[in-house]
Amino acid sequence: MTHWQQAKTAAAYQAFCNDYGRYASTSEALVTAALSAVVPSAGRLRCLDWAAGTGVTSVALASELSRRGWASVSEITAFEPSFAMAQHHPAAAHLRHAGVRWHLRTTLAPTHPFDVVVGNSMWWLLSDPAYALRSLAPHLSPDCVLAWSTPAAYCGEAPSPGEVDLAVCLNTSREMVGLPMVPAVAPSIDASSGSDALNGPSADVDTPVWAGPLDPKATLERAGWQVRSQIDFHRDCTAAEWLAHTLLPPVRPPWLRGLPSADEQALVADVQQRISALPAHRQTWRLTVARRRS
Numbered sequence: 001m002t003h004w005q006q007a008k009t010a011a012a013y014q015a016f017c018n019d020y021g022r023y024a025s026t027s028e029a030l031v032t033a034a035l036s037a038v039v040p041s042a043g044r045l046r047c048l049d050w051a052a053g054t055g056v057t058s059v060a061l062a063s064e065l066s067r068r069g070w071a072s073v074s075e076i077t078a079f080e081p082s083f084a085m086a087q088h089h090p091a092a093a094h095l096r097h098a099g100v101r102w103h104l105r106t107t108l109a110p111t112h113p114f115d116v117v118v119g120n121s122m123w124w125l126l127s128d129p130a131y132a133l134r135s136l137a138p139h140l141s142p143d144c145v146l147a148w149s150t151p152a153a154y155c156g157e158a159p160s161p162g163e164v165d166l167a168v169c170l171n172t173s174r175e176m177v178g179l180p181m182v183p184a185v186a187p188s189i190d191a192s193s194g195s196d197a198l199n200g201p202s203a204d205v206d207t208p209v210w211a212g213p214l215d216p217k218a219t220l221e222r223a224g225w226q227v228r229s230q231i232d233f234h235r236d237c238t239a240a241e242w243l244a245h246t247l248l249p250p251v252r253p254p255w256l257r258g259l260p261s262a263d264e265q266a267l268v269a270d271v272q273q274r275i276s277a278l279p280a281h282r283q284t285w286r287l288t289v290a291r292r293r294s
């Protein structure tokens with residue numbers, strides 16, 4: 001079972017989303033970027049929320065469709081392969097309220113082709129994104145628009161001064177328990193992938209997928225997509241949110257590595273205390289919008 005399929009991961013993710021705006025705000029920016037690149041044609045707009053998780057992006061999509069007056073011609077399919085995550089999807093209440101037709105799926109069956117695909121904070125979890133994009137192709141309309149979000153730090157952007165301050169706090173706490181320093185930004189993305197038909201042949205293995213910076217533009221172009229725009233979306237992140245995010249279960253934070261798990265709580269409490277005085281810092285997410293190459 002992968003991390004994402006575990007109830008404890010889903011519960012922690014849901015609790016994090018209730019407390020902090022990381023995924024809601026990036027979702028809002030992402031769906032705005034995606035919908036700005038389409039015009040509902042033939043009286044309908046079929047949208048796919050790819051890796052819908054606990055529904056944060058679906059809700060943002062429904063609100064934006066509603067705001068544009070497109071709700072009655074739109075349909076959202078929220079595709080999330082983990083039952084544990086999907087169980088938290090608030091589709092019923094929120095999406096009905098927005099007036100958009102919707103479906104929640106844990107597999108992607110052949111259906112009407114999608115005109116828009118949004119994937120918030122997900123594509124680097126696929127063990128082979130090009131394979132996943134090719135597998136998705138039969139489900140897409142010829143001029144489908146796809147929008148992905150990626151933390152700019154994962155693309156190799158240098159940490160902001162605020163993040164450097166956070167790293168100093170972490171390292172001070174590590175030093176106190178005799179652990180070596182960790183870099184301000186992890187040199188690789190140590191993610192464990194989910195497993196489903198879109199993930200490629202090695203999907204069942206919980207393996208680190210990426211080493212080095214991510215390149216969403218090159219990844220999409222290699223898979224036959226034409227990148228239309230890359231937008232940098234900035235948001236303020238409090239130190240408490242930053243810390244809570246690093247503690248989400250799917251990725252063991254680099255700054256806890258080398259520490260016996262019995263000592264984790266004490267180190268986390270020490271870091272929490274040190275960072276409480278730090279101001280919010282600016283985070284950047286790269287939003288990549290692409291269209292299928294015909």
Ligand SMILES: C[S@@+](CC[C@H](N)C(=O)[O-])C[C@H]1O[C@@H](n2cnc3c(N)ncnc32)[C@H](O)[C@@H]1O
Binds near residue numbers: 122
């Ligand atoms: C960081 S969460 C993002 C969820 C949601 N888009 C949001 O913004 O809150 C990543 C999601 O990707 C899903 N996932 C992992 N591997 C996947 C795969 N191969 N195909 C589709 N979704 C996958 C996980 O189950 C998880 O729900």
